[in-house]
Amino acid sequence: MIERQFVSQKTKEYYIQKYIEGRLRGVGISQIRLKKIPLGEKIIISASRPSLIVGSKGANIRDLTRVLKTEFKMENPQIEIAEVQNMFLDANVVAQRIAGSLERFGSARFKSVGHKIMENVVNSGALGVEIIISGKIPSSRAKNWRFYQGYLKKCGDIAISGVRKAQAIALLKSGIIGIKVAIMPPDIILPDKVEIRESISTEVGETASSALSIGQEQSEKQKESSESADSTFKKKASAKKKTATPRKRKAKETGTGEEEVKRLSSPDDKDKVQKTVSSDKEDPESAGQNVVPAEENQNEEKQTAVEDAEQKPEQSSSAEGSGQ
Numbered sequence: 001m002i003e004r005q006f007v008s009q010k011t012k013e014y015y016i017q018k019y020i021e022g023r024l025r026g027v028g029i030s031q032i033r034l035k036k037i038p039l040g041e042k043i044i045i046s047a048s049r050p051s052l053i054v055g056s057k058g059a060n061i062r063d064l065t066r067v068l069k070t071e072f073k074m075e076n077p078q079i080e081i082a083e084v085q086n087m088f089l090d091a092n093v094v095a096q097r098i099a100g101s102l103e104r105f106g107s108a109r110f111k112s113v114g115h116k117i118m119e120n121v122v123n124s125g126a127l128g129v130e131i132i133i134s135g136k137i138p139s140s141r142a143k144n145w146r147f148y149q150g151y152l153k154k155c156g157d158i159a160i161s162g163v164r165k166a167q168a169i170a171l172l173k174s175g176i177i178g179i180k181v182a183i184m185p186p187d188i189i190l191p192d193k194v195e196i197r198e199s200i201s202t203e204v205g206e207t208a209s210s211a212l213s214i215g216q217e218q219s220e221k222q223k224e225s226s227e228s229a230d231s232t233f234k235k236k237a238s239a240k241k242k243t244a245t246p247r248k249r250k251a252k253e254t255g256t257g258e259e260e261v262k263r264l265s266s267p268d269d270k271d272k273v274q275k276t277v278s279s280d281k282e283d284p285e286s287a288g289q290n291v292v293p294a295e296e297n298q299n300e301e302k303q304t305a306v307e308d309a310e311q312k313p314e315q316s317s318s319a320e321g322s323g324q
Contacts, residue, residue, distance in 0.1 A: 016072055020045065023064065026100060027052040028093045030084050040076030043068075048087040088117075088124040091166035095181040098131065099170035102179075107137040107172055114147040127184040128152035135177035152184050162188045 017032045020043075028048030035042045047053055054061055061079055068077045087093040094117060101113045114131050121129040128150030136142050153159040163184050170177040 012072065016043070016068070016074075019067075019072075020064070023067075024053055024060075026096075028084070028087060028096055030087075030090045030092050037078070040078060041074050042078045042080055044080045044082060046082045046084055048084045048090075048093050050081045050083050053081050086124055088120045089126055089164075089183060089185055091164040091181045091183050092168075094121060094131075094183065095166040095168035095179050098133070098179050098181070099168040099177075102133075102170040102172065102177055107135075107174060107177065110137050110145065114145065118147050118149055121183060122149055125186040126150065127186055127188065129184070130180075130182045132180040133177060134180075135172075136174040137177060140174070150184070152182060153190075158188065158190060 013034050016034065020032055021029055024045075024047070027050075030046040030048070032046075033044040035044065045053060052060075065077050065079060068074045084090055084093060087097075098113060098117055101117075102110060105113070110133055114133060118129055118131055129148065130152055131147040132144060133147075134142065134144040137145070153163055163182055165180070165182045167181075168179045170179065
């Protein structure tokens with residue numbers, strides 16, 4: 001089964017890491033990684049003091065590779081050593097330093113050791129640090145001593161993935177002392193952290209002011225265009241009024257038009273009036289000069305109508321005589 005292969009591989013890596021940590025105790029090992037390469041297997045050891053791992057003329061490296069081949073049956077193991085850049089920001093290195101100092105100086109000076117390490121971690125740029133030392137210190141009863149400074153996340157995803165944690169043990173005459181270290185690095189990105197940049201704020205202000213100026217210009221242009229449209233419309237309306245008024249006035253003064261045509265009864269008179277109206281339309285100036293007042297026109301029309309009525313019976317009688 002492929003699951004058993006994974007489990008056996010991981011257990012093998014765990015035992016290799018524990019053996020290297022026990023073999024290279026006191027060199028400040030941060031982490032041990034195993035990687036497969038085409039030529040064999042590579043072991044990457046990150047430590048604060050890589051010179052102690054190499055030894056004189058690489059003797060420690062040769063002994064370690066020989067043990068890994070024989071005991072752990074690794075094919076062509078290659079050991080690579082990496083140096084830790086800032087050892088006071090690495091929780092594993094800090095825990096090992098505390099354990100080493102307690103084993104060297106004893107449990108009587110544990111407070112000075114804790115405060116000194118905490119101060120070095122904060123000076124290195126950490127946002128927060130917490131050190132817990134538990135055991136029979138300084139009396140015969142076991143106690144927990146907590147040293148903390150700064151800001152440290154205790155819950156959430158940042159506390160699991162962002163905060164660096166490590167554990168170590170120190171073997172003393174009074175018993176085993178446990179050490180827990182938690183460090184919050186300076187490069188961590190917190191979800192509740194907000195930064196206001198001055199350059200971005202000035203750019204936003206400039207863009208807002210430019211947008212306001214553009215909007216004002218557009219509104220002014222719209223106002224000007226509407227005003228010009230209103231003025232042109234008013235001019236056209238006034239021009240139409242000026243052209244329409246003289247014609248209406250002339251029609252009222254002359255009295256010619258459709259009203260006169262309705263007043264007349266005979267079709268001959270209607271034809272005459274229509275001719276006069278059409279002639280007035282064609283030549284309004286001449287028509288206006290030769291116009292007779294309306295009352296005189298009405299009297300003349302009545303006289304002509306009476307004369308026509310007298311002439312019609314005479315014509316009818318003459319026609320009857322000729323017939324006989």
